[in-house]
Amino acid sequence: MTNTTLQYYTSKHTNTMHSHIPFHYNAMTKPRTLNLTFFMQDIQIFEIFLAVLVFLLIHSLRQKRLHGLVVWPVLGMVPSLVTGLRTNLYEWITEALKRQNGTFRFKGPCFSNLNCIVTADPRNMEHLLKTKFPLFPKGGYFRNTVRDLLGDGIFNADDDTWQKQRKIASIEFHSTKFRQLTTESLFELVHYRLLPVLEASVKKSVAIDLQDILLRLTFDNVCMIAFGVDPGCLRLGLPKIPFAKAFEDATEATVFRFVTPTCVWKAMRLLNLGVERKLKKSIKGVDEFAENVIRTRKKELSLQCEDTKNRSDLLTVFMRLKDENGRPYSDKFLRDICVNFILAGRDTSSVALSWFFWLLEQNPEVEENILAEICMLVSQRNDIKREEFDNSLRFRPEEIKKMDYLHAALSEALRLYPSVPVDHKEVVKDDTFPDGTVLKKGTKVIYAIYAMGRMESIWGKDWKEFKPERWLRDGRFMSESAYKFTAFNGGPRLCLGKDFAYYQMKYAAASIIFRYRVKVVENHPVEPKLALTMYMKHGLKVNLYRRDVAQIHRHLGRVQIN
Numbered sequence: 001m002t003n004t005t006l007q008y009y010t011s012k013h014t015n016t017m018h019s020h021i022p023f024h025y026n027a028m029t030k031p032r033t034l035n036l037t038f039f040m041q042d043i044q045i046f047e048i049f050l051a052v053l054v055f056l057l058i059h060s061l062r063q064k065r066l067h068g069l070v071v072w073p074v075l076g077m078v079p080s081l082v083t084g085l086r087t088n089l090y091e092w093i094t095e096a097l098k099r100q101n102g103t104f105r106f107k108g109p110c111f112s113n114l115n116c117i118v119t120a121d122p123r124n125m126e127h128l129l130k131t132k133f134p135l136f137p138k139g140g141y142f143r144n145t146v147r148d149l150l151g152d153g154i155f156n157a158d159d160d161t162w163q164k165q166r167k168i169a170s171i172e173f174h175s176t177k178f179r180q181l182t183t184e185s186l187f188e189l190v191h192y193r194l195l196p197v198l199e200a201s202v203k204k205s206v207a208i209d210l211q212d213i214l215l216r217l218t219f220d221n222v223c224m225i226a227f228g229v230d231p232g233c234l235r236l237g238l239p240k241i242p243f244a245k246a247f248e249d250a251t252e253a254t255v256f257r258f259v260t261p262t263c264v265w266k267a268m269r270l271l272n273l274g275v276e277r278k279l280k281k282s283i284k285g286v287d288e289f290a291e292n293v294i295r296t297r298k299k300e301l302s303l304q305c306e307d308t309k310n311r312s313d314l315l316t317v318f319m320r321l322k323d324e325n326g327r328p329y330s331d332k333f334l335r336d337i338c339v340n341f342i343l344a345g346r347d348t349s350s351v352a353l354s355w356f357f358w359l360l361e362q363n364p365e366v367e368e369n370i371l372a373e374i375c376m377l378v379s380q381r382n383d384i385k386r387e388e389f390d391n392s393l394r395f396r397p398e399e400i401k402k403m404d405y406l407h408a409a410l411s412e413a414l415r416l417y418p419s420v421p422v423d424h425k426e427v428v429k430d431d432t433f434p435d436g437t438v439l440k441k442g443t444k445v446i447y448a449i450y451a452m453g454r455m456e457s458i459w460g461k462d463w464k465e466f467k468p469e470r471w472l473r474d475g476r477f478m479s480e481s482a483y484k485f486t487a488f489n490g491g492p493r494l495c496l497g498k499d500f501a502y503y504q505m506k507y508a509a510a511s512i513i514f515r516y517r518v519k520v521v522e523n524h525p526v527e528p529k530l531a532l533t534m535y536m537k538h539g540l541k542v543n544l545y546r547r548d549v550a551q552i553h554r555h556l557g558r559v560q561i562n
């Protein structure tokens with residue numbers, strides 16, 4: 001660079017915005033001249049950098065005002081999402097939705113599969129789940145991502161394949177025989193397995209992971225309903241069960257696909273690498289178990305054993321039926337049906353119960369009210385004396401059904417901590433949401449169930465409070481619109497197991513609360529895990545203490561005893 005050029009730079013910079021920068025030029029010293037040149041170039045780069053930064057800042061603030069989140073060039077909203085992932089993603093979504101009046105468009109990099117509409121607006125929910133139901137199937141993206149594990153089962157199916165399964169399963173779920181199966185299997189599990197495991201921990205004075213124990217309970221229970229087989233996860237010693245482990249690994253590895261670019265996980269599957277290798281292995285474990293049960297059941301059915309005639313589990317029900325061509329359903333289809341029901345009922349009730357017990361500890365007045373309701377109901381029995389109310393008490397189905405306050409408390413826990421925190425649909429035809437959001441064919445829609453339970457516009461100013469009373473009118477449980485309280489989905493795809501889930505949760509909760517006080521271990525961290533279901537990331541470590549009989553009798557004393 002010549003001196004003239006240098007002078008040009010010098011005068012430009014000293015005369016304009018950088019006149020404040022100290023600058024000494026000595027034409028006799030060549031190396032100094034060079035240093036100076038670089039220094040000046042640095043200043044230019046710095047200027048450009050500063051200008052870009054200011055531009056980005058103004059642009060980002062404008063975008064944030066428009067979209068609720070900062071939109072970066074190329075990366076879109078991904079940097080904000082990373083912040084959410086490092087803290088609590090569900091809270092992050094909730095805050096973004098609150099800023100944007102219930103709906104926002106998430107913009108990811110154009111090459112990613114992250115672009116979607118996120119909503120928590122009840123008007124949109126009704127539109128999505130009921131009014132325009134055919135326009136919003138699960139869609140190809142979801143189906144392809146979970147097909148290896150779920151096949152063509154109810155969770156993963158749309159249109160005719162879904163309708164067929166839904167119809168048969170719905171008839172089955174409402175049949176007397178099935179209700180009998182669910183009540184009896186739960187009774188056995190609670191009294192002969194759950195309570196002995198809990199009592200053992202009390203005797204040894206050791207803390208237990210209540211979430212793990214409840215997961216074992218619901219896993220055994222749903223396997224009895226779907227396959228008619230008890231895997232025996234919930235037993236003293238809490239054994240490792242290969243099928244349960246394979247199922248857990250397979251779901252975790254499948255979830256991983258949602259956060260991996262499609263081409264990447266497909267390449268990994270092809271090359272049998274990493275998580276995909278684990279997924280393949282665990283699906284093999286699930287399949288082997290299913291094949292074995294299906295083979296044995298077929299044999300039993302062909303022999304017309306007396307035992308099989310009374311079976312009302314889903315596998316046996318579907319095995320007795322024929323498809324539209326008059327042929328028995330294939331083994332693969334039977335496997336898909338059972339695996340999907342296990343997924344649906346495996347962890348949803350147990351994680352809901354875990355959050356419920358955690359909330360209960362912070363709201364002792366709610367626990368007292370539940371205990372009072374239980375005592376009031378059992379005191380109405382005319383075949384038992386007050387002195388006989390002890391650990392051996394077993395609730396009757398009609399008593400469980402009448403536990404309105406407990407029902408309300410569980411609904412309140414599900415409002416704040418829904419087992420399925422977010423769900424997804426795909427748009428198959430251009431449409432517009434009632435709130436004016438334009439939806440193009442192929443757009444993914446995420447409905448934020450967790451956020452919906454925390455909207456002041458839906459639940460009022462006291463939305464933060466754990467308040468079962470908000471569900472009660474004159475002491476009776478009053479359900480809320482499925483498009484405001486979306487924990488069980490709504491419309492034609494409303495959770496099929498909702499009634500059973502409430503019965504199961506109420507039975508297990510009442511049986512525990514009647515006998516024990518549940519105390520969370522001091523400083524035990526409680527936060528949600530990122531998964532399809534809202535697990536507690538570190539489980540729920542608790543100590544159990546036998547309930548004081550005097551406390552039970554105090555409640556009983558307040559009600560009329562026969």
Ligand code: HEM
Pocket residue numbers: 154155166222225341344345346348349352414418419420423424486487488489492493494495496497498500501
């Ligand atoms: C607290 C407990 C439960 C909650 C919060 C819950 C929630 C849900 C939700 C949100 C869906 C919609 C999922 C989707 O389509 O993406 C669903 C569907 C379903 N649930 Fe549940 N569920 C619970 C327990 C159960 C249980 C115990 C069973 C069965 C034993 C069950 C069976 C089903 C089935 C079969 C579907 C699919 C319905 C369809 O697509 O037509 N659920 N559930």
